[in-house]
Amino acid sequence: MTEELKAIEAEATAAVRDAASSAELDQRETDYLGRKAGKLTSLLRGLGAMSPDQRPLFGQALNEAKARVELAIAERRDAVKAAERAERERAEAIDVTLPSRARPRGRMHPLSTTIDEVKRVMIGLGFEFADGPDIEDYHYNFDWLNYPADHPAMDEQMSFYVDPTHLLRTQTTALQGRMMGPGGRKPPFRIATIGRCYRVDESDNTHSHTFHQVDGFSVDEGISLADLKGVLGAFARGMFGPDVRVRFRPDFFPFVEPGVEVAVWWGGRWLELGGAGLIHPNILKRAGYDTEKYSGFAFGLGIDRMPMVRYGIDDLRLFLENDLRFLQQF
Amino acid sequence: MRIPTAWLREYVPVPEDRPGLEAFCDVLTMAGLEVEEVLDTPAGPTLYTKITPNRGDWASVYGTAREAAAAGKLALAPYPGYPERGPAPTPTSLAGAGASVAIEDPDACPRYAAKLIRNVTVGPSPQWMQDRLTAANMRPVNNVVDVTNYVMLETGQPLHAFDLDTLPGGAIVVRQAREGETLTTLDGVERKLEPGMLCICDVEKPIAVAGVMGGGPTEVTESTKNILLESAHFDALSIRRTAKRLGLGTEASFRFERHVDPLLVSVAAERAAALLAEVAGGSAEPSVIDVVAKKFTPRRVLARVDRVRRLLGCDVDREESIAGLERLGIRVDRIATNLDCVLPSWRPDLTIEDDIAEEIGRVALGYENLPETLPPPRSDGGKDSPRGLFTRAVREALVRAGLQDVHSHSLTAPSPLATADEVAHRVLIRAPLSPELSSLRTSLLPNLLGIVRRAHETGIRDAAVFEIGPVYLRRDGGGYEEPLRVSGVLTGSAMPQAWSLKPDAFPADFYFAKGVVEDLLAALGVGPTAFEASADEPITHPGRTAAVVVGGERIGLVGEVSEAVVESSDLPRRVYLFDLDGDRLLGLSQTAGQTLRRYTPLPKYPAVTRDLAPVFDASVPYARIARVATEAAGPLLESLRLTDVYEGANLGPGKRSLTLRFTFRSQTTTLRDAEVEAALGEVRSALVEQTGADLRTG
16 A cells, blocks of 8 residues: 555656646646545545554555645646746737827916916915906006106007006006005015016017016015015026026116116026016005005016027917917927 | 217217127116117117116217216216206297297297208218218208207207298297197198197297107208207107107107206207208307296205115115216215205106115116015915916816816907807907907807817817916996806817727717816815706707706806807817806805815725616606616615616617616615615616606616
8 A cells, every 4th residue: 555655646746747737737636636536535445444553654644645745736836827827928918119098188388387387486485476357447557556647658558448447457567556555455565466468569479469477566664676686586596496697787667666677697698587676655655655664676577488488489479379289399 | 779889989988899899888788778789880880779768868879978987987078068057047039130939838848949050051961970870770861950860869959950931030939739720741741730739830830840840841951041940948748748649759759758958958059050060061140049938947856875775775885876876967965974966957767765776776886786685584475366276276177187278368359159248248449450459358268169170270180178267348337357267178089099999989079078077176176066958058059068057056068069150160070168157166166175074984894786777768867867766776875877878779769778887885784685676676666757767678
């Protein structure tokens, strides 16, 4: 019996080693370890014919042989399965260079991106954003801002009128009067607005009747022109990078005194951003603020130039024409 | 203004070499008088300067030299004959030798000088003068006219030469035009004059529009022998109003509108007379008729040094400040620590202390030396406006849903798609320059449809765009409103990149558009939302349009563009749109933002899923079926989902089968089959009774 056991175990071990697939291995398992007809299992039946003293020895030998065969099967199974999986995966290979099938996200308009960025930086500088109407009262667009009636300064502000006293705002600065006028804010405050402006203008690569501005203004004790330069410097560095320098050049706007043009050194040249200055004392007085105690700054910057310079866009009109071949580039 | 450097060099040292000239220009530019470029002309390098509206004194060669000298600390040659102070008033009419001047409107014309020059020979002016005029962008005419223009460019004082022999008695009367008077101006146009327009007249009629343009009949011609040369001071506002009313802008009116130095009147007259003698052979009468109706008195402004320092944010040196002001022609008297400034006659723009601060800042300090400081941080901090936050949230949600963000024009041609209500409230531009700029949009849809149409024309078949922005309406009872809209247009495939799908397998159709709206509302936390069939919308398909309803309130619609609009607007077939009330959405999203949201604990017991596929009349809306089924299924129903819609010949005409997937779950126990069957039984009988369902296949 013991000889037979050894022979069968050797046979089983070889059969398991030679099994080439999971199915074949399953078959070998049944052949040798099957409950009913397994060649090893069947040896148990011969136990009855043994002398009582031999039985435990043989039983133990048989169990050990079975355990060894089972281990061999398990090991072989791992190997066979790994080989089979590898074969399947080889067969399942796809062309990973075919295009994707995901539904693509849409894209933000470059003006939206720029506006978001401007807001992010200015909110970081403590500005609170507010919104004004596009159809503005002549009073807020001009009178409040210290434009004398019939002044040559008006020549730069050719306007679209909708009735004798209302026009499409020519500058977002028009919000100042709405914020500082009757029932408005008391200093200190730091307010900003962003939006569309409209001026009758020849339409060309760099001029459009519709453009975008961001305006910021603040009234507080001791606000100075140096503060304005500092805030605009911080804004410019937030928008364009840490190495950007800001330049003031004297300029004239009726609502500021002193008035400056703001430019930043960016990309190897001076980029003119807009106008700024200390809020004219006439305006502070109109708002009822004590000009001996309070002063303020205001600035109005063009938005459109920023993405134009950033992306090398040479035609301002592209922004509102919405050719998808243009917009899909951003 | 165009200023030949050779001319400028007569008064201030201008470098000859290019780098030196560029540095000179930079100093001017940084002082506020921008040199846009240096042009090459027959008169040599010529500066092209940009004059701000407050600085009329820059509209001259000498004024530019004066600014350059002040900003660059250069030596300035005095202008010959320039007076220290103005003359005393003289009677407004003086009989001279063969001429007289009477000023009837001293406010509009404070001073008028007339100089007589006899025996001129009219002909071309010398080449050097013609070159300078051409370089300054003025056309040479003849030596007399050229001299008046030359002196105007040099000093800033406009002059006019009359043919003395066309003036009866040599009489000049400065008065407002009378009703019905006309004048044919030098450009050959007959102008109707009105009261309020200041005119130069002879004894009976206007012969020139004061400060704007001369008249034809008194023009200097080749046969002119004797000249009356006018050098006068006119009020800026009067000239501007007249020029605007006549629609006539000239070099003269440009300068008068910006204020001309009142002390130039006699200086310019003498300079022109001398030049005329030189280039036209005339002999000037030694005396000048100089009528001063209102005397110029210099103004004073007291500037406190500490306020100047506070405004600039910089401790400017007092003595340097004074030196800078004096270079600008401002006479400074020291009063304790303050500066008593006597302002020059060419600087009407300086009126208050803060103006002096600006002059000190730009000329004595230089803005490049201004430090950058930050005002103290504010504890209330920065934030976006509610509308700004909402706009950003909408854009992000719709971009995530696959749509392209667009910004379209507010100023447009009136859209033929506008509803009667929109037309009634449309805002029109007064005196529009073109139809495209004649009205404000009343809806975002026409622009969006136009974008999709143009995309189609360029070969882009799959397009999905949206815009968030205001539309503009005239309010009943006066005023305007700018309601916020959120609108989108979609066409073509919703999955254009899905190459395993048949091209039309996932179209951007009604259900896709509806999904975009649902995604948006979910992102904003707005809901629950109902979509109710709405057959009577102006530009959408009557059978393929739904009103979007939130909390019983209609906030917009989603639908297919009607065939009529597709045809009239030249659109591709099957275009879908949504159009939502942004203000209401903003309100709803704010409410949602304030609502406390709690999580639902994860389920502890398994779910049971069952499908039913009854046949319905196709006219029974899914919303009703779903409501009936949900109500009948009772509290164990976790969810109901539609998994298939089948319409086939075997069902019969007008029928469809809907596969409804019910998921049941209890929060307290594992469900038994009998409980699920009982709930489904309720669903079956409710569907049969309330929706006419046929359960034969279910």
